[in-house]
Amino acid sequence: MQDTSIKARLIDAGKTLFADRGYAGASVREICKAADASSTMIHHYFGTKEGLFNAIIDEFTAATFDVPLRLISKPPKTAEEMRLRLEMFISETFRALIAQAPVFRILVRENRGFVGGARYHEGFAGYLKEAQNAGFVDADLEVELITGMVLDRLGNQIMYAATMKGDGKTVLNDEAYAEEWLAANTRVLLFGLAGQARSSRL
Numbered sequence: 001m002q003d004t005s006i007k008a009r010l011i012d013a014g015k016t017l018f019a020d021r022g023y024a025g026a027s028v029r030e031i032c033k034a035a036d037a038s039s040t041m042i043h044h045y046f047g048t049k050e051g052l053f054n055a056i057i058d059e060f061t062a063a064t065f066d067v068p069l070r071l072i073s074k075p076p077k078t079a080e081e082m083r084l085r086l087e088m089f090i091s092e093t094f095r096a097l098i099a100q101a102p103v104f105r106i107l108v109r110e111n112r113g114f115v116g117g118a119r120y121h122e123g124f125a126g127y128l129k130e131a132q133n134a135g136f137v138d139a140d141l142e143v144e145l146i147t148g149m150v151l152d153r154l155g156n157q158i159m160y161a162a163t164m165k166g167d168g169k170t171v172l173n174d175e176a177y178a179e180e181w182l183a184a185n186t187r188v189l190l191f192g193l194a195g196q197a198r199s200s201r202l
Contacts (some may be wrong), residue, residue, distance in 0.1 A: 008044045009035035011059065014052045019102045023053060023110050060103040061116025064096040069123040076129035081188060082136045088123075090186050094154045094171075094178075101158050101172060108159055121147045150189055157181065 013034035017026035032039045046052040060158050068089045076082035097104055107114065121144070130144035137143075161170035169180040 006035070006037050006041055010037060010041060010045060010052060011056055014056050015102050015106070018053065018056070018106045019109070023049075023106075030065060049140075056103060057107070057112075057114050057116070060100050060107070061114065061119075064093070064104075065099050065116050065120045068092040069095065069120065072123060072127035076134065076136060079136045080136075082131045085127075089127075090150065090154070090189065091182060093151070094182050097154055097158045098171060098178065101162055104155065104158055105162055108155070109167055120151070124150070153185060153189065157185075 010031065013031045014026070017031055017034060019088050020026075026049075028042050029039055031049070032041060035041070042049060042052055047054055063079060071089045071092060072085050089163055093122045094100070107117075124147040128137055128141075128146060131137040132141070132143065157171055160171040169177040173183055
């Protein structure tokens with residue numbers, strides 16, 4: 001139990017310090033001090049600081065992308081099913097990004113690519129291509145561009161909220177506002193500003 005607790009504390013301390021100071025600015029000594037662990041524990045559990053960083057990203061990937069990707073793992077049979085799954089996919093991604101906001105800040109700050117991000121885009125693009133083949137999505141759309149646009153829109157709101165000063169409402173501090181923001185942006189992402197909600201395809 002003690003070992004598990006130390007490992008979890010190191011991961012939590014790494015999340016906080018990497019988010020606040022960046023990867024280069026957070027030392028092994030500082031991380032261990034924040035975790036109330038001896039300076040040898042990062043080597044014991046993760047090998048190096050880079051190993052700790054990778055463990056944090058792996059945890060983020062599973063927590064953020066596994067559930068949304070399962071929602072779109074099968075081709076849609078109808079236009080209504082396609083839209084419903086996309087709505088759930090966007091909602092689950094947004095909720096996961098909110099829960100994992102400190103780690104998302106690390107990824108943006110460090111500007112590092114990671115396997116989980118590529119898997120997310122590939123799974124999303126694959127679902128949209130299946131929907132295109134079934135006639136549920138405009139055949140002229142470049143689905144690879146759509147996947148980036150969706151994650152960028154959700155991610156940018158998380159970053160804005162994380163860096164906003166003052167007492168204004170954000171998706172990170174106000175649940176009602178987060179619901180309102182998500183609903184409005186989901187409608188735009190799925191149906192566009194012209195309101196294509198009644199159409200049989202996107």
